[in-house]
Amino acid sequence: MSEGVEWALHSCLNLSWVESGQAVRTATLAAFYELPSAYLNKQLQALARAGILSSTSGPRGGFRLARSPEAITLLDVVTAIEGPEEAFRCDQILRQGPGGDAETDYRQTCLISQGMRRADLAWRRELAAQTLADIKSAVERQFPAAPQNTRNRLAALRA
């Protein structure tokens, strides 16, 4: 998985603490963790395409969450950045095996493929069961200063 997933998850969490309605520029979100702005921007654009962030232009433009943290799962963010492909790559080598058939979709019939898919589904289920709101409230319980610290740093970087 690319480093972009970590950047995207933390950026979404930071945006969940921004005063509502306020957009944050890529440069500010990047400076928050000293990330390369151009590359972070690619991740933010991907999140916008997936409907997780919305982007506005102009002097007060930038990114904000496009929906509530309750409606954003870890799976949504991972899929936005990494795409919907399964981790296991099935190239259907059974086509070249004995009795292999060019018409058969071995991604469906191959029992090895099915076993790997079962694990992939367990992973997705677990990611889908955790929302940004869950993470947000867990962080707020454990690190009560985090929201205000985040807003303070964003304000300082914006200035």
Place this chain on the structure above:
Amino acid sequence: MSEGVEWALHSCLNLSWVESGQAVRTATLAAFYELPSAYLNKQLQALARAGILSSTSGPRGGFRLARSPEAITLLDVVTAIEGPEEAFRCDQILRQGPGGDAETDYRQTCLISQGMRRADLAWRRELAAQTLADIKSAVERQFPAAPQNTRNRLAALRA
């Protein structure tokens, strides 16, 4: 995940159908699915290092399963090929955040990292719950000709 995982899983399954004690050369295992021999050999060597296959040299040498299919899980094979790293890459960007601390191991304390790890564990658990013996017997139930077809093709390729 690399294509090597698919090759390794199918090669292990094929080796589970070989008359016991018989070793199969890389070239034969590769020809079975028309795979590039040199690259498959890297995967077979990795499986041998992980104690899943054993390798012998000499005119009757090659690879065989080093332990019974009941004692080989999908996770063993995936880990042998892909390494033990988690799919999610945590570069601890919180170190650069407000109050970030160079001494803290954020892979442990960061709640985003923990959430991602929960999904990784679900994936591993599911892979660890499936053995080569499970796959083998499921294939034999659904495709009863598979073991003999496999032995026949291996014999033909060996000749």
